[in-house]
Each structure stands twice: as structure tokens, then as C-alpha cells.
Amino acid sequence: MKQMSHIDHDIPSTPGKFKMEKSSYMNRIRWHYSSLAKLTFWSFVLFLGLILVFFFKSPTSTSSPLPSDLSRRSLRTYSWGGPAWEKRVRASSRTRSRNGLSVLVTGAAGFVGTHVSAALKRRGDGVLGLDNFNDYYDPSLKRARQALLERSGVFIVEGDINDIALLKKLFEVVAFTHVMHLAAQAGVRYAMENPSSYVHSNIAGLVSILEVCKSANPQPAIVWASSSSVYGLNTKVPFSEKDRTDQPASLYAATKKAGEEIAHTYNHIYGLSLTGLRFFTVYGPWGRPDMAYFFFTKDILKGKSVPIFEAANHGTVARDFTYIDDIVKGCLAALDTAEKSTGSGGKKKGPAQLRVFNLGNTSPVPVSDLVSILERLLKVKAKRSVTKLPRNGDVQFTHANISSAQRELGYKPTTDLQTGLKKFVRWYLSYYDSGKKSAQ
Ligand SMILES: NC(=O)c1ccc[n+]([C@@H]2O[C@H](COP(=O)([O-])OP(=O)(O)OC[C@H]3O[C@@H](n4cnc5c(N)ncnc54)[C@H](O)[C@@H]3O)[C@@H](O)[C@H]2O)c1
Ligand SMILES: *[C@@H]1O[C@H](CO)[C@@H](O)[C@H](O)[C@H]1NC(C)=O
Numbered sequence: 001m002k003q004m005s006h007i008d009h010d011i012p013s014t015p016g017k018f019k020m021e022k023s024s025y026m027n028r029i030r031w032h033y034s035s036l037a038k039l040t041f042w043s044f045v046l047f048l049g050l051i052l053v054f055f056f057k058s059p060t061s062t063s064s065p066l067p068s069d070l071s072r073r074s075l076r077t078y079s080w081g082g083p084a085w086e087k088r089v090r091a092s093s094r095t096r097s098r099n100g101l102s103v104l105v106t107g108a109a110g111f112v113g114t115h116v117s118a119a120l121k122r123r124g125d126g127v128l129g130l131d132n133f134n135d136y137y138d139p140s141l142k143r144a145r146q147a148l149l150e151r152s153g154v155f156i157v158e159g160d161i162n163d164i165a166l167l168k169k170l171f172e173v174v175a176f177t178h179v180m181h182l183a184a185q186a187g188v189r190y191a192m193e194n195p196s197s198y199v200h201s202n203i204a205g206l207v208s209i210l211e212v213c214k215s216a217n218p219q220p221a222i223v224w225a226s227s228s229s230v231y232g233l234n235t236k237v238p239f240s241e242k243d244r245t246d247q248p249a250s251l252y253a254a255t256k257k258a259g260e261e262i263a264h265t266y267n268h269i270y271g272l273s274l275t276g277l278r279f280f281t282v283y284g285p286w287g288r289p290d291m292a293y294f295f296f297t298k299d300i301l302k303g304k305s306v307p308i309f310e311a312a313n314h315g316t317v318a319r320d321f322t323y324i325d326d327i328v329k330g331c332l333a334a335l336d337t338a339e340k341s342t343g344s345g346g347k348k349k350g351p352a353q354l355r356v357f358n359l360g361n362t363s364p365v366p367v368s369d370l371v372s373i374l375e376r377l378l379k380v381k382a383k384r385s386v387t388k389l390p391r392n393g394d395v396q397f398t399h400a401n402i403s404s405a406q407r408e409l410g411y412k413p414t415t416d417l418q419t420g421l422k423k424f425v426r427w428y429l430s431y432y433d434s435g436k437k438s439a440q
Helices: 002-028 035-062 068-073 084-094 111-122 140-153 166-174 193-215 251-270 291-302 323-339 369-377 403-409 417-431
Strands: 102-106 124-131 157-158 178-181 220-225 274-279 307-310 354-359 381-389
Touching: 035 140, 068 291, 084 124, 084 166, 102 111, 111 124, 111 140, 111 178, 111 323, 140 157, 157 323, 166 178, 166 403, 178 193, 178 323, 193 220, 193 251, 220 251, 220 323, 251 354, 274 323, 291 307, 291 354, 291 369, 291 417, 307 369, 354 403, 369 417
Parallel strands: 102 124, 102 178, 124 157, 178 220, 220 274, 274 354, 307 381
Antiparallel strands: none
């Protein structure tokens, strides 16, 4: 795959060369002196024409017949490999302490991935990032996060989690002890616009990661991001890990649920140690522009009206907002308590750990309160427009029971929404200050 881009560039240049030879040839011969020369000349022109047709046609016939959205967003070809590249990969993955972990973080240019990578690196673990920098939201924000990580010594390999050859190469160069798998197509409503991107990243991509992990020697332990959205239309609160999760309300939720079942399979067949984390509405500095707290901030500052969803019978829509630093602590604790995978050479040797945890904040906040807090912090009054909650993926409320994570991970969220949003707003104002960058 990685050579495809070179081929694309090489082919059109070849017919160009033929053209040049043709014109110099034309200048030199005196074809009107002999009919034999004429015949030779015209057969030569015909021959050239056929070659041109052949070369111009061939690149289109080798290009992939995938939907344009997919090929544009995530199936671009990247260049990787070579001694200098391998050196960077090795240096980034090197641990500072003897017992340090060596972690491959997928989705490292994303919101959660950036924070987790930075925290791991800070405490001395080796970290290698992997991200395809797709344009689901402003890629310049992903580049800015990449620059941040680069300064702390984390290299992000540019590539897709479906690129098996790349993944194999990474495991050839580094014996990762852990994989923190955060790359995914996020967002609930976008699934109606581009459903295949969810299948590509959240299902096929997860399988690619697990395939390479199960064949790696030694097999790494894997911690990956599921979502609170798997609770779907459940009404019993708080949501517990043991509750049913078979009523997803969006394709996004369905792909995360599928991921949990796929994780079960790979744990069962290959002895991979797998921990799924169901995040509850994560927010904070360097956050995601497609999430409400982020675009509410932008819209309030612009004087645009903010849509506040309301359920049937004026029911409150509420979210269990969880601050990024609390989520990071949960992720690191999941990595630290993950047992080793038990398989080797693609074969299971014994039962392996399989876990799933809620990572929430245990205190749902109505979305209208979120807007009130933002108004106070921004010192701007919001134009509220109350709208009925559309039935296209968003659920009425989320509320985590975190007793399991508390018990096994020592997880204990400490940041309330007021405190967390204050930190977000401070970051937002400095990042988008004085119109240098514009929030798209
Ligand atoms: N932020 C939340 O509130 C929340 C809630 C529940 C679950 N999650 C899950 O947590 C994880 C991280 O979320 P986030 O908020 O940081 O999202 P994000 O979109 O900021 O990060 C995901 C990153 O993965 C990359 N990526 C996507 N598809 C890829 C592919 N095929 N190959 C390589 N890279 C790819 C993207 O470029 C992006 O940088 C995701 O799995 C998400 O579904 C997040
Ligand atoms: C939370 O989940 C635990 C099991 O992990 C359960 O024992 C407890 O009753 C639940 N709490 C509530 C309030 O539902």
C-alpha cells in the first residue's frame, strides 16, 4: 500500500517523455522524400498513441473502488518506514524506568489520546502514537496537539489502524507491553451522514488491531475505549456494567457494543487481556469541537443561539460530564492493573483477563445548567433556543455507577463541572485568542 503514492506520481511522467522524443524525432526526419518513410512514421504515431492510451488508463484502474467519503477521510496513503523513521519510533517508545510500560496509543492526536499520551510520557513510560489525522473535525487542532506531544518526546506515526502492514512493522520494531486503543469515529449524529466511517474505524479497525496483537510475540495487554452510549435507551439509573446493553440508539453506539463482543471473542480464542472503558461525556482543554460544551462556548461568544434539547413532557436532558484528568487517571489505572495476555504465536495458553468499566462522574448535570455555567465563565448571556430532542441518536440522560472502577482501579473522579469548565474556558480563550485561529 505504501508504494501506491509513488506509482501514482510515476505513471503520468512516462507518456510525457514519449511526447518529447516524438517532437524531436519529427524535426529531424524529412518524411516527404519517401513514401516508405511516411508509412514508417504513421505506424510509429499509431504505436505511440496506443502507449499513451495504455499509460493514461492504468492509474484509474488501480485506484480503489471505495466510497469517496472513505477514501478521502481515512484511506489516504502515508509514507512510513526507513531507518530514520524506525529510529524515531524506537526513541519515542523507550521507557525511562526499568518497570515502565511501552504503550502504543492509537488516536493519539485526538482529545483523550493526547492527554493519555502526555501523562504516560510524564511518568516515564514509552509512548508511540498512531493517528490518521482525518478531517471529521478541524485537523489543525489535531496538528496542534501533535506539536504539543512532540515537545514532550512523543512521536505520532501517521497511518490508519486498518493498515495491517504498518501495525506489523510497529510490533517488529517495538515489543509493546500495552496498547491503548482510542482511535475511533466518534460522534452520534454524524453516523447518519457517513455510516461507513464508523464501520471502518470502530469495527474493521478494532479487528485489525486485535489481529496484529494476537499474533505479536509477546502479546500486549489492550485497554480500549467503549462508550456510555452502549446503555442506549435504558431507563434504570445509575448505569451499571451488569445492565443490558442491547438497545443502542445510534450506529455509533452499535459499533461500540459490537466492539465489546469482538473483544470477548479475541479474549476467548487467543488469550488477549482486554479492558473496555465506557467513557461518559469527556470534556476539558484540547477537547472536541463537535461536542456541546465546545460549540456552545463558540456560539455564546459569537452571539449565536444555542440549542438546548428537551425530552418529551419538558423532560430534562442531562449528562454525566467527566473531566479529562479524571478519565486519564482511569486509563492509566486500567493499564497498570491489566494482567498479561496469555497467548503466544496466535495460540491461547490459558484464560486471560476480560474487563469492562464505567468511567463517569456520577453526577448528571442538566444541559441548561451547563449553559448557565458557561455564561458566568464567559461573562456573556446566551441566546437559548429550547428544541425537542431529536430521535437520531442522543439519549435523554447518562449517569454512571462507578463502584466497579472504584473498587478495581481505585478510580475516584475529583473535578466537578464548574471547576472543569473553568479550565476548559481558560484554554479555549488562549487557544483561539485575538482571532489568530478561528474556531470552525
Ligand atoms: N470524548 C468523549 O466524550 C467520549 C465518550 C465516549 C467514548 N469516547 C471514545 O474515546 C475515544 C477517544 O475519543 P476522543 O474524544 O479523544 O475522540 P477524537 O476524535 O478526538 O480522537 C480519535 C482520534 O482517532 C483518530 N482516528 C479515527 N479513525 C482512525 C483510523 N481509522 N486510523 C487511525 N486513526 C484514527 C482521529 O484522527 C482522532 O484523532 C474514542 O474511541 C471515542 O469513541 C469518547
Ligand atoms: C452499582 O453497581 C454495583 C455493582 O458493581 C451494585 O452492587 C450497586 O448496587 C450499584 N449501585 C446502584 C446505586 O445502583
